[in-house]
Amino acid sequence: MSLVIKNLTKQYNKEKTGLSDYSITIEKGILGLLGPNGAGKSTLMKIIATISKPTRGTLFLDGQDIVNNPDYIRRIMGYLPQDFGVYPNLNAYEFLEYIAALKGVGGAGLRKRIDMLLEGVNLTADAKRPIGSYSGGMKQRIGIAQALLNDPKVLIFDEPTVGLDPEERVRFRQLISDLADDCIIILSSHIVSDIETIADEVAIMKNGMLLDKAIQPEIIGHVDGKVFETMLENSDLHAFKAKHLIINTTRQKEKTKVRYITKTPESETASTPVSATLEDAYLFLTHNNA
Structure with missing residues (x-):
């Protein structure tokens, strides 16, 4: 069928x-x-x-x-x-x-x-x-x-x-x-x-x-190798969002854990590559086809 x-x-x-x-x-x-x-x-x-x-x-x-x-x-x-x-x-x-x-x-x-x-x-x-x-x-x-x-x-x-x-x-x-x-x-x-x-x-x-x-x-596969996590000072979050596609954020006292998508991770922050998910790919595709 x-x-x-x-x-x-x-x-x-x-x-x-x-x-x-x-x-x-x-x-x-x-x-x-x-x-x-x-x-x-x-x-x-x-x-x-x-x-x-x-x-x-x-x-x-x-x-x-x-x-x-x-x-x-x-x-x-x-x-x-x-x-x-x-x-x-x-x-x-x-x-x-x-x-x-x-x-x-x-x-x-x-x-x-x-x-x-x-x-x-x-x-x-x-x-x-x-x-x-x-x-x-x-x-x-x-x-x-x-x-x-x-x-x-x-x-x-x-x-x-x-x-x-x-x-x-x-x-x-x-x-x-x-x-x-x-x-x-x-x-x-x-x-x-x-x-x-x-x-x-x-x-x-x-x-x-x-x-x-x-x-x-x-x-x-659209986002394999493009998903990272990093910890930011809360005061730096707004500027970071202006440069990257943010998937989600988790506040932890004075800092915020950020999951984001990029081809080139921030050199100023300690970014860790993480496994991509369907949600990551969905947000990436709909954002990049605005």
């Missing part, structure tokens, strides 16, 4: 472009989408989910044109949008049975599947409470469950870990990893660690364009 996207453009008006001549091929496994706000991640996902139509370009799933034949992907797709809404008066069972009916999912095994999904997102104990009484994280988990109802072969998750605590994020990653061998999974997140731990490939976006798509070691 493969999704082939060519020259995809979404023009909202003369001033606003969501995607610009975007081409990518997505195979089975987990593709992590990374990009700053406004990069076009949600626009891309809405077009793949056939909620929005592109201005130009083509999308083919296994040779089928899903722009002109959206039902081909809809019947095998699960989708969790960023602005997922629920029916507050329904409990989890009622809500999932309603979504199942909309998706044409039924039969004797439906209740068993709902039970399995509720267990997978850790909502079994709260399944009979009205969803309106749920916390934000619990509502997000019911959203994840509804996306999996129809045993989809294409899964689209837009910021799925928003509102989840660290333990719930781990459960989500395990749940998705178990599905990756048989599905195309597209996962957008601003939390780099969520992508880093489960994505087979990473696509980095900015301003509606694809900057790079590769396996993680190849993405990280």
